[in-house]
Amino acid sequence: MAGFACVHHIEIGAVDGAGTVDVLRDRFTFTLQATRFTPLADQWLLAKNNTRFLITSLKCSDKEKLQKDPYVINWASYVESGDKLPTRDSAFNIAFQVKDLDTSLRRLNNNGAVLSKPVQTEHDANGSVRAVTVKSCVGDMHHTLIEKGEYSGCFLPGFTELEPEDSPKPPASDIQYPLNSVMEAFDHVALCVEMNTSMEIIGWYERCFGMKRFLINADEEDDQGLILSTNDVGLRLRAMEYWKCAEVGLVTEEESAGSECTVSRLSMVIGEGLPPLPGSTEENQVVAWMRHHGGPGIQHVAISTSDIKGTVTNLKQAGVEFAVPPPPAYYTEVGRLNDIIQAGEDVDLLRRHGILIDTEADGIHYVSEGDKKEEAQRKDSYLLQIFTKPMLTTDPFFMEFIQREGASGFGSGNVAALYRSVQDYIVNK
Incomplete structure (x- = not known):
């Protein structure tokens, strides 16, 4: 598995999620690697080398239901009152991989940080992952801290990994340089x-x-x-x-x-x-x-x-x-x-x-x-x-x-x- 820097992924909330995926895949030449579709939201993982974007498009704004979902956040909730779907796109979540989630959580709690989501553990056939999300002091920003341990999946439990042919790439005749050699x-x-x-x-x-x-x-x-x-x-x-x-x-x-x-x-x-x-x-x-x-x-x-x-x-x-x-x-x-x-x-x-x-x-x-x-x-x-x-x-x-x-x-x-x-x-x- 490729190694990723301390940034595990950056999440973009999109009103038109499928359209944003098309932009990243067809214009920015990212590869669509995994998806997760639920009654609450559609999510797509796009990656190139050590760079990963998670695109999230909300379909439900019910606060209680969203709180129970391990991965979905209403990025507009800090400015819009009530249960409303976002009306604007936003790059809003910088997710970090940590080696000891409990240590990170103690530091956050000791300094009065507000948790967007409590600590949750998710499992699938590839292992388990623990995560917590904290609300940044900046606008609509959040940070998800992820402890993966021995997890061997391509991204996170609950996401369906796609076969390479499921993710179209630009025609080879249009590309002068190897796609995997230029974004790192x-x-x-x-x-x-x-x-x-x-x-x-x-x-x-x-x-x-x-x-x-x-x-x-x-x-x-x-x-x-x-x-x-x-x-x-x-x-x-x-x-x-x-x-x-x-x-x-x-x-x-x-x-x-x-x-x-x-x-x-x-x-x-x-x-x-x-x-x-x-x-x-x-x-x-x-x-x-x-x-x-x-x-x-x-x-x-x-x-x-x-x-x-x-x-x-x-x-x-x-x-x-x-x-x-x-x-x-x-x-x-x-x-x-x-x-x-x-x-x-x-x-x-x-x-x-x-x-x-x-x-x-x-x-x-x-x-x-x-x-x-x-x-x-x-x-x-x-x-x-x-x-x-x-x-x-x-x-x-x-x-x-x-x-x-x-x-x-x-x-x-x-x-x-x-x-x-x-x-x-x-x-x-």
Whole structure:
């Protein structure tokens, strides 16, 4: 069985579940691997290498019935009163695999976390799985913690594994690169939150999940975060990650079999709007995103790739639309030409696909222990990034693809480019 990072899967709630499955399968080239259909909801598991999305479409909103189901959550219940079906899509559940669910549960209980679902044990012919779901302090977000033990099924008990021929793939003639070689694992998730709440959110995740804040790159100030601005509006970014996952109970499936942890890490980047300048009428992109989403939540998910050019080529051929590329000057001497040449990348290919490069993404990761600070800084490295347009029918959620060449953080140039691109979309749409 393939090993997965500490992220077991990410769940997307979809009003039109079958349509969302078609988008992920036919455009993003994911494989449909398992399904679960009940009177309460239809669920589909789509995967590619170490990246798994669970699509859930509710058919019943009865709270008591949903509470008894081990896997189904009404993601809209935090904003809509009564028993109502969701009217908006949302990427709302980041599920983690843990090695000791009881230890994780004690930590959650000791810090006053609210459980969306109690601890439940599910069985099938492949073994048993224990799980609990906790409500995040951010908007409609939840986290399911999964202890799999010796479970040998493809996903979770109750899901029906599909044969390969049950999951159509794009015609081979349309694909220039091997599908399984270009998307690898979840790299990070980005959240949009209300103004002046990011430090409170980081504190909650530190207490409940053992996460640690890290500086996004060398430009970030410890107390202020990374500040970006354009025209009359601005954005503050702070980030956190699961640090030394084995110490907080998060493991890969390979670790649970006794091998060394190498990829058990997830970064979460938090964006909050800054107060507008006096007299400004321009809407901040974070505020606009939350208005469309219905509150704070997951803005985008980033997937790592070892070949971003191949990934983008395949996805464009399959119909994926990407964000507006940077202006032509980005790929000249007044832009990032020298960085591209120094990195040994093909200038024409990056320009053709609108791929961004950043050499500032060294990242300063640390754990504070009194006056001590543990730092690991990488230089002479770079990363490549590209962002899709929103991919859900009724939500502004989008995806990012990222290729890291030694860079562990996030380059301020690329973050600023994304910020300005999204802001321009909001102002001129």
